[in-house]
Amino acid sequence: MTRRPHPADRGLGAVARVREVRERDSRLGLVAALHDLRAREARVGELEAALREHGSFVSGDMSTFVALRESLTALREELVADRARLDVARSMAVEADGRWQSDRSRLGAVEGLLERRADERRVERRRADDKDMDEVASQGWLRRSTAEGGAA
DSSP states (O other): OOSOOOGGGHHHHHHHHHHHHHHHHHHHHHHHHHHHHHHHHHHHHHHHHHHHHHSOOOSOOHHHHHHHHHHHHHHHHHHHHHHHHHHHHHHHHHHHHHHHHHHHHHHHHHHHHHHHHHHHHHHHHHHHHHHHHHHHHHHHHHHHHHHHHHHO
16 A cells, blocks of 8 residues: 555554555565476476486497486486475465465455545545535525515
8 A cells, every 4th residue: 555544544554554565475475486386397397308308228238228227217216306396386386376365355355445434534525515515505695695685
């Protein structure tokens, strides 16, 4: 919120500021979780491509075959571990999104309440102004009608 709340809404304004901070923090957490997710997806993609690339043994001696097999085994184990980390990153991103959605909704509720209260105050001010204008118009009419009646 960029404007200061009405003095009657000071407490609600404080709640709004806290909710703004929480919403911003959860949004930053979501951004970080999504960044981590994308990085893990890229890493898994790289490992899968490397596994496909090195997975075809064409020719060579037994020591080359054994070395390739060992490197493929290590690559596969790394891929399995990175897929598990990717699943964790997905879960964390979903959780961060849920937190942000909740915090955003809570902030919106408080801001909506503040706006409703401001609207009610504007309507009340307009009514008071209208009442004052009606009073001025009535007094003017009364003076004119008294002056016209006295002149007749």
